[in-house]
Amino acid sequence: MKLSAITKRNIGRIIPFGIIWLVSGALFLWVEHAALGGKANNLESAIKLDAGVLTFALTGITFIGILVGFIELVYLNRLFEKQRFLVKIISKFLIYAAFFFVVILITFPIAASMELKTSILNQRVWNRYGTFFFSITNASTMIQLSFQLLTSLLYAEISENLGQNILLNFFTGKYHKPVAETRIFMFADMKNSTFIAEQLGHIQYFELLKAYYFDLSDAIVKNRGEVYQYIGDEIVISWKIKNGINKNNCIHCFFDMKSDLLKRKENYLEKYKVFPDFKAGLHFGEVTTGEIGALKKEIFFTGDVLNTTARIQGLCNAYGVDLLVSKNLILRLEFGDEYSVKTLGKPQLKGKIDAYDLVTVSLA
Incomplete structure (x- = not known):
């Protein structure tokens, strides 16, 4: 088994x-x-x-x-x-x-x-x-x-x-010297977070964020993702390229996160009077990974792929979709009848010289 x-x-x-x-x-x-x-x-x-x-x-x-x-x-x-x-x-x-x-x-x-x-x-x-x-x-x-x-x-x-992987990497010294690796990144940003924060107040909004991130965690683990950072109301998830592509884990993760939140919608509405939904961007590329920091050590990724993924996620509202994926990543995946893919265009990303073909993926 x-x-x-x-x-x-x-x-x-x-x-x-x-x-x-x-x-x-x-x-x-x-x-x-x-x-x-x-x-x-x-x-x-x-x-x-x-x-x-x-x-x-x-x-x-x-x-x-x-x-x-x-x-x-x-x-x-x-x-x-x-x-x-x-x-x-x-x-x-x-x-x-x-x-x-x-x-x-x-x-x-x-x-x-x-x-x-x-x-x-x-x-x-x-x-x-x-x-x-x-x-x-x-x-x-x-x-x-x-x-x-x-x-x-x-x-x-x-x-x-x-995070156990971070602790293990520190103990083994895996990233003591910087290494280059190819990774998939997902930037998932909560919708209407400013309005929700103003409506709830700082303390209750913080409690909602804790519950929100906790409810997303099972889907991330199930699809072999690693939480890289929590940035306010945004969560950055990463996969080694093999783990993210295998069984379309990086795409499955998005829909599993959505599903897990929807299962708890009544609880959110009852406790907070709002339901936290999110939009996300996905892209992959090479990053340099290593330990960084003087007063506080952490495993750090650096590379253009992070900035590009953030820009892709930022276009979700412009296209009116919850998920945007670079076509470069889609070509590495193998979809059956479970998903449908729609090409949206090749916009010029802010601050970028190269344009990227973008698609959205939905459940068939």
């Missing part, structure tokens, strides 16, 4: 939690072993490590990390979405602390029974647990888990704010 783009993205966001927990867990175990000088641990409260116990411990730690990632992304992230950063961290930490207490209650007796080579129901196993609970070993375990948990939560927040 082929996984959807959203499922692949979620898996890609959860796996780093497992890696964080595995690496930090292995590091803590190594530090403890080194601190003992390679000798067997003579604390009665501690589990003596052998190959079986070590494998169980690292497997369990990785599984817990993945489970934390799943809970974080599927449940807690949405539950605390509107809370401040500090409230998020403290609240989540307390929830996970209770969760870990239950996990240790389950896993320690299993490890103790493996070491003692006896049944988990044996009284010696539970005597060992009682000794462990009030020991320095338990305190050490709590410190380790707290460190791993805080690292996971900070990763989740940074990833959420920067």
Whole structure:
């Protein structure tokens, strides 16, 4: 069964939690072993490590990390979405602390029974647990888990704010040196945004923008797009040329965004008394991509294609359409009966020497 783009993205966001927990867990175990000088641990409260116990411990730690990632992304992230950063961290930490207490209650007796080579129901196993609970070993375990948990939560927040692909690119240094690549860009601009802002006021308009961008996100992920920038009421979406052309993702994305907004039209009208619609321009070309900034780093695209796409989007009102696409891009796509394409002309774009054939695409 082929996984959807959203499922692949979620898996890609959860796996780093497992890696964080595995690496930090292995590091803590190594530090403890080194601190003992390679000798067997003579604390009665501690589990003596052998190959079986070590494998169980690292497997369990990785599984817990993945489970934390799943809970974080599927449940807690949405539950605390509107809370401040500090409230998020403290609240989540307390929830996970209770969760870990239950996990240790389950896993320690299993490890103790493996070491003692006896049944988990044996009284010696539970005597060992009682000794462990009030020991320095338990305190050490709590410190380790707290460190791993805080690292996971900070990763989740940074990833959420920067975007996982951006964070990954920073870690791998992919764009530390500028590289040239061909990309597709969509500039999607909210219609009548000035009127809506005046009608709602600054605070409520900001809340509408948050809801609007949130409601567009699933369509972008599903069609393998990447959010490059939010510029006021405009969102800039980018695709690597292969991802954007495959299955006409860049065109599908526009109509999926429209569809997702329409599904929530009644909610917008009920809460804000307005419905935010948008128009968009699409074009592709070569850009130079790299890290830029002194006080604040970001992955930056530079090239004529961005300016051209913005100009194309700016002509939507003149042609009375919601979508304008350069013919150069249309020629790279393969349409079946799903869409109809209408040629609109070859206008001179503002500030450009070259003219571009423009078309609009609609559902057939």
